[in-house]
Amino acid sequence: MTSLGHDHYCGELLLQTALFRETLVGADLAATVPTCPEWSLGELVRHVGRAHRWAGAIVRTRATEAVPPAQVPDSAGPADGDPAALDAWLAAGAQRLAATLRASGPDAGVWSWAADQRAGFWARRMVHETVIHRADAALTAGVPFEVAAETAADAVDEWLEILAFAQASGDKDVAELRGAGRSVHLHATDADAAEWLIEFGDDGFTWRRGHEKATVALRGPLTDVLQVFYRRLPAGSARVEVLGDRALLDFWLERASF
Numbered sequence: 001m002t003s004l005g006h007d008h009y010c011g012e013l014l015l016q017t018a019l020f021r022e023t024l025v026g027a028d029l030a031a032t033v034p035t036c037p038e039w040s041l042g043e044l045v046r047h048v049g050r051a052h053r054w055a056g057a058i059v060r061t062r063a064t065e066a067v068p069p070a071q072v073p074d075s076a077g078p079a080d081g082d083p084a085a086l087d088a089w090l091a092a093g094a095q096r097l098a099a100t101l102r103a104s105g106p107d108a109g110v111w112s113w114a115a116d117q118r119a120g121f122w123a124r125r126m127v128h129e130t131v132i133h134r135a136d137a138a139l140t141a142g143v144p145f146e147v148a149a150e151t152a153a154d155a156v157d158e159w160l161e162i163l164a165f166a167q168a169s170g171d172k173d174v175a176e177l178r179g180a181g182r183s184v185h186l187h188a189t190d191a192d193a194a195e196w197l198i199e200f201g202d203d204g205f206t207w208r209r210g211h212e213k214a215t216v217a218l219r220g221p222l223t224d225v226l227q228v229f230y231r232r233l234p235a236g237s238a239r240v241e242v243l244g245d246r247a248l249l250d251f252w253l254e255r256a257s258f
Contacts, residue, residue, distance in 0.1 A: 004154055006106035009123035010098045012151060013052075016130040017094035020048065021087055023134060027141035029083060035136045035232050044140075045086055048133050050075045052093040055122040056100045063111045097126060114165050128155045135232045145223065149191040152226045156186065156196060159229065159256075160207045166258040167204045173255040177205045182245075184252055185214035186229065188222035198252070216244035228253075 004012075029042035036044060050069065057063070057072045069075060074093075078085035104110075106120030114121060131147055132155070138145035147155070166174040179200045188194035197214060198207045218225055220240030227233035228240055235242055235249055242249055 003157065004124075004150060006101070006120050006123055009120075009127050010101050012127045013098050013101075013123065013130065014094055016127060016134060016151075017048075017052075017090065020045075020130060020134040020137060021090060023137045023141055023143055023145075024083070024087065027137070029081060029086070031140050033136050033140045035139060041137060041140045042081060042086065044133060044136055045090055046077045048130060049077055049086075049090045049093045051129055052090075052097045052126060055126050056093070056097040058112075059097075059104050059108065059110050059119045059122055060100045062108065065111050066113070067111075094130075114162065124154075124158060127151070128158050131155055132230050132232065135227055135230070139232065145227075147223050147226065149188075149194060149222055152222045153188070153191065153194045155226055156194075156229060160196070160198070162258055163256055164205070164207070171258060173257060175204070176255050177252065178202060181215075182248055183212075183214035183216075184249060185212065185217040186225055187211070187217055187219040188225050189219055191222045194222050194225075214244065216242065216246065216248045218242055218249060229256075231257075 024045065027041055029040060031041045033039045033041055033044050039047065053072050053075045054067065054069055057067050077089050101119060101123045104119040106118060106123065108119040109117060110119050110122070111117065112121045131151065135145050163174055167177065177200065180202050182200040184198040186196040193209065195209060195211045196207055197210050197212045198205055218228060218235065218240060224233060224239040228235050231253055233239065235253060
C-alpha cells in the first residue's frame, strides 16, 4: 500500500537518481561493488537504468504480464564506457519513468510481481530500488550515504511488505521466518516513530510500527538501521547496536531476501 503518495514517489525517484549520479562523479566505474560482487560500479548503474526503463515500459503499455527485458527500448545503455554518456542515460531513464508514472496516476492497472497490480506499486518500488543501489554505489565510491527519514522508514515498511508477500507465496527461505515466542525490534535513534516490531508465529511473521521489548533489538541511526536491514551494512558494525539474542537477528538477515 502506497503511504507517501504517488506524486511524492515520482519526485523522490528523480531526487534519488540525482543523488545516485552525484555519487558516481569521479568514481571508478570498473571497481567491484562490495555488496553486489558480481557487478562493477558501471554494471550497477546499468542495472538501475534498466530497471527504470523496464518499469516504465510496464506502466506505459499497461502490461498484463511480465515484459521481457530484451523488448524494452534503450535498455542496454551506451555502448562505450564513457561516464558522461552513462550518466546522461541514467538521468533520461528516470525522467521518462517519472513522466510515465505521473501520466498514468497511481491506480492504473498494470502487471507486477507482487499483490499490488497498480502503477503506484512501481513508483514506490523504483524509489527504493534506487535508494538501496545508491547505498551500494556510495560504499564502492567511498562517499557518505544518507537518506531522509520518511524515505528510509518507508523503505523499511516496503521491505517488510515484500517479505510478507514472499512468505505468503511460498518462498523457501522466507518461509523459515517462523517460530512463536521470538521477536525483532528495529529502533531508529534519530527519527520519531521509526520503530518496528517483527513477531514470529507458528505460521510465519507479522510486523507493526511501535516500541516494544523484543528478543533482539537493532538500534542506531535510521539510515544505518536501513542498511543493516537490507544487508548493506553488517550487524556487527560500530554504527549500530544489537541488544539481546544476536543469533536471532542473524537468522532473520540470512533468510530475509527475495
